[in-house]
Amino acid sequence: MRLSQLNTTYLHAKRYREIINVIVKYGFGFLVEKVGLVRLIKREKYRELGRLTAPERVRLMLEELGPTFIKFGQILASRPDLIPQDYIEELKKLHDRIPGVGFESIKRQVEKELGKAIEEVYSFFDPHPFAAASIAQVHRAMLKGGQEVVVKIQRPGIERIIRADLDILHNLAKLAEKHIPESRLYDPVGLVSEFARAMQKELDFTKEAWNVEKFRRNFEGDISVYVPKVFWEYTTRKVLTIEYVKGVRVDQIDKISKTGISKKKIAENGARAILKQIFVHGFFHADPHPGNILVRPDGSIAFIDFGMVGRIDRSTMRKMAEIMLGVISKDEERIVNLLLEIGASEKRGNLEELMLEVQDILDRYYGKTLKEINMPELINEIFLTAGRHGIKIPSKFALLCKAILTIDGIGRQLYPEFDFIKVAKPFVRQLFRERYNPKYFTKDIRKNITNIMRSSAILPDLIDEIYNKVKRESIKIDFEYNGLEKFAFELNRMANRMVFSLIVASLIVGSSLVVRAGIGPTVGGMPLMGILGFVLAGLLGLGLLISILKTGIM
The missing domain is CATH 3.30.200.20 (Phosphorylase Kinase; domain 1)
Known part of the structure; x- marks a missing residue:
């Protein structure tokens, strides 16, 4: 073994002991015992810490563990889908x-x-x-x-x-998944x-x-x-x-007031800039806290510190926009269906209960004007509710929520009458205009035909592989009652669309052969059967395309 490897191994062992003993120091020794690392504990450090709450102890522990763990805590503070609100509020205090x-x-x-x-x-x-x-x-x-x-x-x-530290964190996450079954819901390794x-x-x-x-x-x-x-x-x-960049921090209200720049204009420009990043560019500043946004002397907004960014595709943009529309129209069924589409497959709770909870959230805003609805906060609460019912919302949506929540909070601080929905409306409208634009129709058709052809090509091999695995009894299928109906529905829809697509393709090919052969009665010099085949294929294809575009998935 090389000297450098020996040094690394020694440092890892030393750091392991430091981390374990800090965890124990802040009253989380039971976790260390569960993952089987008791041998690393110095018993004199195994003690309680007075009246500190669990979230406070977590924050202090991460601060003592150093830069990697501070950063990890800051990331967790942006994941309300994973950890409770009282922990989030405490982790927001982590200073670097x-x-x-x-x-x-x-x-x-x-x-x-x-x-x-x-x-x-x-x-x-x-x-x-x-x-x-x-x-x-x-x-x-x-x-x-x-x-x-x-x-x-x-x-x-x-x-x-x-x-x-990252190596050690990864190993601790694997141990947690192995020895603490309840931790698997949060996917520590992932x-x-x-x-x-x-x-x-x-x-x-x-x-x-x-x-x-x-x-x-x-x-x-x-x-x-x-x-x-x-x-x-x-x-x-x-x-x-x-x-x-010369400028004033966006949260320094007194200094901004002295410049004479309209605070309403600043609030709207800041929100418009973030919404443009999300719904137009698909590339957004994922940490737009007040210290990273400056107001320049000419009133323009300047973003600084671009270390943390988020990226999303147009499908994610549309889904976020559809959730907003679901909130505005108070359509809990539409919102829950979208949550099921975007959420990862976890052990889900009762979907009827989820729908009732979403309905309760929306009912709180009954009779209020759009201006009075705090859209970012409401969406965040819906995502939290989905998480409690076992629907794991992807991290990109959590980052989106964090960015929107932050800029909405800054906007209201600058201008109490700030109307987020008014600023967001043009971006949402534009997304839906694009969706039904013939140019995007054509693009989606090409993409979907390519996907169908690719799926058709690999389907025989895939079926053969599944058959062989089942024959060898090496495949385990674990259906949960609440998710079975959804799974069957999606499988049935996928099969129907594939059959539908093959019928359309067959009609086009058959009609082309009829036209080329010139068989049967003609209309305007074209065989009638060929024309009818093309028309029928066109209508069926249009129906399939509308179905795909309405759901946003294949």
């Missing part, structure tokens, strides 16, 4: 501000990354950071050409620490894997730089939003040099 690294270490890091002396690149470099977090710290500087910039520098050695991917991206500053470039292209020509410029020649995996 720690004393900065000494200037000499930062200087060496910058020079190593850029391959030049710091004086060759910057005419001024503030030795004192104006922001310091666990992964990086930010310094004001000026390039030789006179351009004011901010330089984000990764803390020396932090990548090695985070990678070790959650840690998702978190690890996000952290890997955050450790590579070129990824953040590309995010900035994409936002800059997306908002080109939009004077209400400003995106800073990246200086690529002074940007690497561990150093990011970006244009300094």
Whole structure:
């Protein structure tokens, strides 16, 4: 075994012991016992912590465990579909501000990354950071050409620490799934894997730089939003040099009031910018808290810190828009059907009870105007309710909710009469216009025909494989009563559509042969049977297409 591997193994073992004992220190020793790691506990640390609540102990524990766990807590704070609200409120207090690294270490890091002396690149470099977090710290500087910039520098050695912590977190998640059956509902391994991917991206500053470039292209020509410029020649995996943006934090109401800029305009511009990112670009700032949004002197909105972004496809956009329409029309059946479509298959509760709970949520807004409905909060509550009934909402919807909730809260803080639905309406309308646009019809037809052909090609092999597995008794089918009806319905719909598609294709092929052969009576020089075949195929195909577009799925 190499020396480096020995060192890594030793550090992992040491870190395991540190993590386990911090977990025990904050009163969660029973979890350590359940996963079989009692041998790592120092008994003198096994104690209670006075009157602290469980959420408070979780927050303090994560803070003591360091940067990786703080980040993990911050991610969990954006997942109301996974953890209770009292834990979310406490995890929101997690702060990632720690004393900065000494200037000499930062200087060496910058020079190593850029391959030049710091004086060759910057005419001024503030030795004192104006922001310091666990992964990086930010310094004001000026390039030789006179351009004011901010330089984000990764803390020396932090990548090695985070990678070790991620390995340990992954192993702890596997142990939890194995020894604590109730934890499987939350998919600890999947959650840690998702978190690890996000952290890997955050450790590579070129990824953040590309995010900035994409936002800059997306908002080109939009004077209400400003995106800073990246200086690529002074940007690497561990150093990011970006244009300094002058402005006031969006939550500094007194300072904004002194500028004379309309707070209503700022609120609407901010909401419009986020909605445009979600419903037009499909690429959105996933952490739009007040510290990451500035109001520039000209009244435009500037977003900063692009380390956390979300991506969604047009199908997800449409489903989010349909949920909004379901809320507006108070259609609980439509909302529950959408939840079933977007939710992962977990052990579900009673669907009738879910529908009644959604109806109760909507009834609270009975008689209220659209302006009085807090749409983001209402959708978030619906997602939470779905989670309680075993419908696991994908993380991208949780990120969407977080972004919308945050910008709605900022809007109401700036302007109490802020009307989110009024700002969102044009984006929702445009999505549905596109859906029924002939250009998109044609695109969907091509896509669906390709999918049908691909499915038809692999179907014989798939059936043969399933048959062989059943024959060997190596396949286990576990149906749950509440989900069986839904499964059968979806299977029946899929089979019907495939048969329908084959009939349409057969009619087209048969009619083409009849026309080519010139058989039977003619109308206008064309065989009547061929014309009738084409018309029937067209009507059946149109019916199939409308069915597909109405549900949004194959």
